[in-house]
Amino acid sequence: MTEPLHQSRRPGIRAAMFVDFDNVYTGLMALDPAADKRFAEDPKHWTEALADGVAGEDSRRFLIRNCYLNPVIYSKYRPYWTRAGFRVIDCPSLTQRGKSSTDINLVLDAMDALSGAAHIEEFFVASADADFTSLIQRFRAADRMTTVIAAGAVAFAYREMADSVVESHDFVAVLNGSAAESIHTVASPKQQPAPAAGKPKPKPASPAVRELVAFVRSAPGPVAGAMVAHRALTADPSLKTDWGGAGKFGAWVAQIGQDVDYSPAQSGWVWDAQRFSAEDLPAxxxxxxxxxxxxxxxxxxxxxxxxxxxxxxxxxxxxxxxxxxxxxxxxxxxxxxxxxxxxxxxxxxxxxxxxxxxxxxxxxxxxxxxxxxxxxxxxxxxxxxxxxxxxxxxxxxxxxxxxxxxxxxxxxxxxxxx
CATH class of the missing domain: 1.20.120 (Four Helix Bundle (Hemerythrin (Met), subunit A))
Known part of the structure; x- marks a missing residue:
C-alpha cells in the first residue's frame, strides 16, 4: 500500500466549507431563482469553481464539507449534497418561531475544525447571517484565512472581519456559469493591493491598453474608472471575462505601467502619473x-x-x-x-x-x-x-x-x- 503523503507535501490549501443552506437558499431565491436551483441541486459545480486556484499552487482541498439544512423543508436536496461529498447535518426547527439549530451546530463543528489535527488554513462560511461575526473573529485570531459567501445583505462588521467576500452577484455568476474566474478573482479582498515599488515592464500594447493610455494622457485630470473601463472593453471585448487574467479592472490597470496609475477610492480613478497624483483626485x-x-x-x-x-x-x-x-x-x-x-x-x-x-x-x-x-x-x-x-x-x-x-x-x- 502506498504511504500517504506527509501533510506539508499534499497539494493545495487545506480548507473547510460550512454551508448554511437555509440562509443561502432563501437569499438566492430573492435574487435569481435559476441560480438558486443550481446552488441546491449541483453543489459540486460551484464548490469546484471555488476550489480552483492559479497554476495549481493556490488551489484548495476542502477537507471538510458540511451542509446544515432544515430537513422538514429541504430534505429533497439532501441526495445532491451527499453525492457531492458533503456531510449533511439536519437542523430542524426547535422553536415555535421556526428558528433552527444551524447556528450552534455550525459553530461547534467549525471550532472543532479550528483546533483539529488537520490544521485548516482557510475557512469558508456560506451565509449572510451576521451571527457568525464572532466565529470569523476567532478564525482571524488563530491566523486562519476566512472567506464569506453571501447571498444577501451583509452586515458591515461581518464583512470587514472576513479576509474576502464572495458577493451575491459574483456567486450568482459562478452558479450561472458566466464567471470562469477562480476564487482569487471572484472574492473581493478588503484592500486593493498597492502596485509594487518597481513596476513591471509593459507588455506589448493591446488595443485596449493603447486606447486607455491615449485617453488618460489626453484627459485634463484623473478619469473615473468606469469610463476608462468602458473604453477598454470597447477596444477589446475579450477583457470582459477576467480582464486578461488579472481578474479585476484595478489589477489590470496596475500591471500596464506606462506611467498610468489607479486608485480604488470613490469607485475608482485612473490618471497620467506624469501630470497628476492621488492628491489631484476630487475631494x-x-x-x-x-x-x-x-x-x-x-x-x-x-x-x-x-x-x-x-x-x-x-x-x-x-x-x-x-x-x-x-x-x-x-x-x-x-x-x-x-x-x-x-x-x-x-x-x-x-x-x-x-x-x-x-x-x-x-x-x-x-x-x-x-x-x-x-x-x-x-x-x-x-x-x-x-x-x-x-x-x-x-x-x-x-x-x-x-x-x-x-x-x-x-x-x-x-x-x-x-
Missing part, C-alpha cells in the same frame, strides 16, 4: 454631502452622486425591456448606458442596486418606470440604515430620499416610506 467632501458620506461609510451603499443614481434608474427602465430576467447582461447594459450618458457608474455599483431591488421585492423581468425603481431602491437604503442602527432627523431623511432616488421622488414627498 470626497465635495462629492458627498454629510448624510451620503455617513450612509456610504456604514452600509456599503455605492458612492454615487444623486445624478448618477438618477441615470441608473433611467437606464434600467430602458434596458429592462431588452434584458428581462438576465442579471448579467442587464448590469452590463446599464453600466454602458450610464457611461454613454456621461454619468459613469461601475458595474459593481449597478449590481449592488440590482441586488437591493431584489431584496425590495422588485421583479426585474419587464418594463418598470424609473420612479418606481427609485422608490424601491430608496426603501432598501432606508432598511440598510435601520439595520445599521443609524438614526436621522426629518431633514436628514428627506436628504437621504432625494439622494438615493436621484431626485425622482421629489415630487412625491415621503413616497419611499409608504
Amino acid at each position: 470626497p467632501a465635495s462629492l458627498q454631502p454629510a448624510i451620503e458620506e455617513q450612509i456610504i461609510r456604514v452600509t456599503d451603499v455605492p458612492a454615487l452622486s444623486s445624478d448618477q443614481f438618477r441615470q441608473v434608474f433611467l437606464s434600467l427602465e430602458t434596458k429592462l425591456r431588452e434584458h428581462p430576467g438576465n442579471r448579467v447582461e442587464l448590469s452590463k447594459a446599464v453600466r454602458d448606458d450610464c457611461v454613454a450618458a456621461g454619468q459613469p457608474v461601475s458595474r459593481a455599483a449597478v449590481n449592488f442596486v440590482l441586488q437591493g431591488l431584489g431584496y425590495a421585492g422588485v421583479p426585474l423581468t419587464g418594463a418598470l418606470p424609473a420612479p418606481e425603481l427609485a422608490a424601491a431602491w430608496t426603501i432598501n437604503v432606508e432598511e440598510l440604515c435601520r439595520v445599521a442602527l443609524m438614526e436621522f432627523d426629518d431633514a436628514e431623511k428627506l436628504a437621504l430620499r432625494r439622494w438615493a432616488s436621484g431626485g425622482l421622488l421629489e415630487d412625491k414627498p415621503g413616497a419611499a416610506a409608504e
Whole structure:
C-alpha cells in the first residue's frame, strides 16, 4: 500500500466549507431563482469553481464539507449534497418561531475544525447571517484565512472581519456559469493591493491598453474608472471575462505601467502619473454631502452622486425591456448606458442596486418606470440604515430620499416610506 503523503507535501490549501443552506437558499431565491436551483441541486459545480486556484499552487482541498439544512423543508436536496461529498447535518426547527439549530451546530463543528489535527488554513462560511461575526473573529485570531459567501445583505462588521467576500452577484455568476474566474478573482479582498515599488515592464500594447493610455494622457485630470473601463472593453471585448487574467479592472490597470496609475477610492480613478497624483483626485467632501458620506461609510451603499443614481434608474427602465430576467447582461447594459450618458457608474455599483431591488421585492423581468425603481431602491437604503442602527432627523431623511432616488421622488414627498 502506498504511504500517504506527509501533510506539508499534499497539494493545495487545506480548507473547510460550512454551508448554511437555509440562509443561502432563501437569499438566492430573492435574487435569481435559476441560480438558486443550481446552488441546491449541483453543489459540486460551484464548490469546484471555488476550489480552483492559479497554476495549481493556490488551489484548495476542502477537507471538510458540511451542509446544515432544515430537513422538514429541504430534505429533497439532501441526495445532491451527499453525492457531492458533503456531510449533511439536519437542523430542524426547535422553536415555535421556526428558528433552527444551524447556528450552534455550525459553530461547534467549525471550532472543532479550528483546533483539529488537520490544521485548516482557510475557512469558508456560506451565509449572510451576521451571527457568525464572532466565529470569523476567532478564525482571524488563530491566523486562519476566512472567506464569506453571501447571498444577501451583509452586515458591515461581518464583512470587514472576513479576509474576502464572495458577493451575491459574483456567486450568482459562478452558479450561472458566466464567471470562469477562480476564487482569487471572484472574492473581493478588503484592500486593493498597492502596485509594487518597481513596476513591471509593459507588455506589448493591446488595443485596449493603447486606447486607455491615449485617453488618460489626453484627459485634463484623473478619469473615473468606469469610463476608462468602458473604453477598454470597447477596444477589446475579450477583457470582459477576467480582464486578461488579472481578474479585476484595478489589477489590470496596475500591471500596464506606462506611467498610468489607479486608485480604488470613490469607485475608482485612473490618471497620467506624469501630470497628476492621488492628491489631484476630487475631494470626497465635495462629492458627498454629510448624510451620503455617513450612509456610504456604514452600509456599503455605492458612492454615487444623486445624478448618477438618477441615470441608473433611467437606464434600467430602458434596458429592462431588452434584458428581462438576465442579471448579467442587464448590469452590463446599464453600466454602458450610464457611461454613454456621461454619468459613469461601475458595474459593481449597478449590481449592488440590482441586488437591493431584489431584496425590495422588485421583479426585474419587464418594463418598470424609473420612479418606481427609485422608490424601491430608496426603501432598501432606508432598511440598510435601520439595520445599521443609524438614526436621522426629518431633514436628514428627506436628504437621504432625494439622494438615493436621484431626485425622482421629489415630487412625491415621503413616497419611499409608504
